[in-house]
Amino acid sequence: MRGQYSTKQRDAITNFLKTTSDHVSASEIIAHLKEMNISVGSATVYRTLDKLEKDGLVRKMTIGDGGGACYQYISQAECHQHFHLKCLGCGKLIHLDCEFLEDMEKHILSHHGFTISTGKTVIYGKCEDCKDA
Amino acid sequence: MRGQYSTKQRDAITNFLKTTSDHVSASEIIAHLKEMNISVGSATVYRTLDKLEKDGLVRKMTIGDGGGACYQYISQAECHQHFHLKCLGCGKLIHLDCEFLEDMEKHILSHHGFTISTGKTVIYGKCEDCKDA
DNA sequence: CTAGTTGCAAAGAGTTTGCATGGCG
DNA sequence: CGCCATGCAAACTCTTTGCAACTAG
Numbered sequence: 001m002r003g004q005y006s007t008k009q010r011d012a013i014t015n016f017l018k019t020t021s022d023h024v025s026a027s028e029i030i031a032h033l034k035e036m037n038i039s040v041g042s043a044t045v046y047r048t049l050d051k052l053e054k055d056g057l058v059r060k061m062t063i064g065d066g067g068g069a070c071y072q073y074i075s076q077a078e079c080h081q082h083f084h085l086k087c088l089g090c091g092k093l094i095h096l097d098c099e100f101l102e103d104m105e106k107h108i109l110s111h112h113g114f115t116i117s118t119g120k121t122v123i124y125g126k127c128e129d130c131k132d133a
Numbered sequence: 134m135r136g137q138y139s140t141k142q143r144d145a146i147t148n149f150l151k152t153t154s155d156h157v158s159a160s161e162i163i164a165h166l167k168e169m170n171i172s173v174g175s176a177t178v179y180r181t182l183d184k185l186e187k188d189g190l191v192r193k194m195t196i197g198d199g200g201g202a203c204y205q206y207i208s209q210a211e212c213h214q215h216f217h218l219k220c221l222g223c224g225k226l227i228h229l230d231c232e233f234l235e236d237m238e239k240h241i242l243s244h245h246g247f248t249i250s251t252g253k254t255v256i257y258g259k260c261e262d263c264k265d266a
Numbered sequence: 267c268t269a270g271t272t273g274c275a276a277a278g279a280g281t282t283t284g285c286a287t288g289g290c291g
Numbered sequence: 292c293g294c295c296a297t298g299c300a301a302a303c304t305c306t307t308t309g310c311a312a313c314t315a316g
Binding site: 085087088094096100101104107108114116120121122124128131 | 195218233240249253254255256257260261264
C-alpha cells in the first residue's frame, strides 16, 4: 500500500499519542521525546504527525488561540460521537459524549446539508467553575 | 471610564469591521487600510483589535489551522444564537441561525453545566458541495 | 541498492513587544 | 502638557521546506 518504514522516532511518537490518548501539542511531544532521551528534530515530529493525520490515525485540531495545534490518537473505542468543550476561563478541555449531540449532527445534516466533523470541532464556553468569571 | 482617543487608524479599523460585519483576518484589515491609503502598522492593528476585544466590541476566533485569527464586529442585531460552520473542503464559512442550536445550548448548560460561547465556537465539517471529497 | 526518514538550519506566517515619535483632548 | 496611540523593527512561536546524510527493507 504505502511504503513507510518503522523507525525509532516514528514509533516513539505514535506510542506517546496512543498511551496519552489525550490531546497533545507538538511541543509536548518534542518535550516528551527529549525526556525519553530520544533525539528528534521538530521537523520530524511535524512530518510524522502530518503523515499520521493523512493516514487517519491521529486527529489534528486547533485548540485555543495561538497555542498551536493539538493532536489526538484515534482509537477504535471512541468512534462514537465525541465533542470537545474548551473552557475559556480555566482552559480545561472537556470530552463530551452525549446522545443529544447525535441528534444535533443529524439535524444539521438534514436541515443544513452540512456534515459535522466531530473530531475537529471544539465548542468554546465557560465551565461550571468559571461561568461567573 | 477608559481613556482612549479617537484616531484615524482606530476609526478606520472599527469602521471596516462594522461595515463588513463578517469575519476578517488581521491581514485583510491591513490590506484594506492600505487600499484606503491609510498608513498603519500591523502592530497597531493587533493592538487595536486586542483592545476592541477586551472592550467586548469585536469577537476573536481562530478559524482553521494556521491561517491566523479572525475578527468580527459584534452588532446588537445578532445577539441571537449564531453558530459558524467551517467547511474543511472549500474553506467556506457558513453562518447558521437555527432554533435547534438554542436547544443544544440549553441542553449542554443544564446537563453538562457548560455555558457555550456561541461566538467563539466554530463547527468543522463538510458542506454539501464538498461532502464527497 | 532504493525509497522513505531524519536533522539541521533557514525560511515563513502570524503575532507581540520595546522604544522613540506623534497626536488627541 | 500628559497620556495614549502609532510605526518601525526586532523578537518570538509555531510550522514548513531544502538539502545532504542516513537507514530500513
